[in-house]
Amino acid sequence: MQAHYQGKGWKTPELFLVLISIIVPVAFSSWQALLNNFVIEEASFTGADIGLLQSVREIPGFLAFTAVFVLLFIREQRFMLLSLAMLTIGVAITGFFPSVFGLLMTTLLMSTGFHYFETLKQSLSLQWLSKEEAPEVLGKLISVGALASLCTYGALWLMLEQFEMSFKWVYLITGMAAFAVLVFIAVTFPEFKSETVQNKKLVLRKRYWLYYALTFMSGARRQIFIVFAGFLMVEKFGYSAADITLLFLINYLFNWLFAKKIGRFIGKVGERKALVFEYVGLIGVFAGYAVVEQAEMAAALYVVDHLFFALALAMKTYFQKIADPADMASTAGVAFTINHLIAVVVPVTFGIIWLTSPSLVFLLGSVMACISLSLALLIPAEPAEGNEVANPFKRFAR
Structure with a gap:
């Protein structure tokens, strides 16, 4: 039985989730969009340096499982706001x-806040939303973001283009704008009580193994997308910071238009078909990165690649359907740690591969x-629950 949560008037859990979905795009998206140009133009980074930086960025994600221990001392909602302050x-x-x-x-500071926030957002979203409404509402949150x-x-x-501001002031303005939204949320919304008491210990269940494996991959x-696709645009095709910003504008225009529809699509066709569609597409996208020679074609691949991210919410709704409701908080942290077991390794090792063969990086993708x-x-x-993994031999024997 899925719990439903009520707020006072317009101060509802769903609106709370909508508003916090604004903060990360303002702050983290600014950091990400400017990063490749900033590190190349002002910090003289090489491919190995950017790989090291991105590996360090993923360390807090690897340690996301520690969120369940912090929850012994602070409620999830307050912990989420503190994490956003760090970000x-x-x-x-x-x-x-x-x-x-x-x-x-x-x-490291920014990433610690980001990864704790994402862990807690997944946990609270799956607690506050029913299984029926989760795909569409999660798609709506992506659309709002x-x-x-x-x-x-x-x-x-x-x-960057009209006012020709330096990276220093652009980062400061966007970071403080996001912080202002956070302060508004913190002083406006009440604390929503959870009707299902969450496990305050690490939970690893054998029946969740497929979810863990999907999360790991x-x-x-x-x-590949965050670190090397963007770096390819700047290093190989000479995209400026303003060019990258326009590319991200196109990316998020597509997400705004289609993310909620993608959520409905997942609810209609199911998680298996949605994820199969995503991964078949990604095989082609990564192969395209490996051989592309035209800047325009690389940009098209980048946009398609980003659009596939919305389909990844199918993993969350798959887990919601198979999981014990009391496992949401603990498993969210464990899942982020599993996700980052390989994410910590890939940037630095693939950064070294990049020095000799950028194409090989994408072929491995x-x-x-x-x-x-x-x-x-x-x-x-x-x-x-009880039907977590399909029998492939049964399907092919038909």
């Missing part, structure tokens, strides 16, 4: 430290997508 402040001060060491420190990103990237383009896929595809085929048509 926004970390972004705001990034531009003041244009060196390898400085960026490692500010990135995309709209916030559109506004953010439009502002970034104006600050998604960490590698995400790194296609191999990872193939592995994810084989796992997605094991998802049952109707996931539920």
Whole structure:
């Protein structure tokens, strides 16, 4: 039985989730959009340096399982707001430290807040939303975040192109704007009580193994896009910070238009078909990155690649359908740690591979997508407790 949560008037859990979905796009998207140009133009990074930085950025994700221990002392909702404070402040001060060491420190602060927030957001969303409404509402949250990103990237383009502001001031403005939204949420919304008491210990269940495996592989896929696809645009095709910002504008325009529809699509066709579609597409996208020679074609691949991210919410709804409701908080932290087991390794090791063969990095990405595809085929048509994994031999024997 899924719990429903009531707020006072418009101060509902769903609106709370909508508003916090604005903060990360404003802060983290700014950090991400400017990063490749900032580190190349002002910190003289090589491919190995950016790989190191991104690996350090993923360390807090690897340690996300510690969230369940922090919850012994602080409620999830308050912990989420504290995490967002770390994220926004970390972004705001990034531009003041244009060196390898400085960026490692500010990135660690920002990333700790980001990964704790994402862990807690997944946990609270799956607790507060019913199984029937979760796919569409989660898609709606992505759409809201995309709209916030559109506004953010439009502002970034104006600050960089029209006002010719330095990276330092752009980071400061976007970080403080996100912090202001956080303060509004913190002083406005009440604390929503959970009707299902969450386990305050690490939970690893054998019946969740397929969810763990899918999560593990998604960490590698995400790194190929975040770290190396963007770096390819700047290093190989000479995209400026304003060019990258426009590219992100296109990305988030597509997400704003289609994310809610993608949520409905997942609710209609099921998690297995949605994820199979995603991974088949990714095999082609990564292979395309490996051979692309035209800047326009690379940009098209980048947009398609980003659009596939919305389909990944099918993993969350799959877990919601098979899981004990009391496992949401603990498993969210465990899942982020599993996701980052490979995410910590991929940027630095693939960064070294990049120095000799950028194409090989993306071909290895296609191999990872193939592995994810084989796992997605094991998802049952109707996931539920006791029906976590399909029997592939039974399906092919028909």
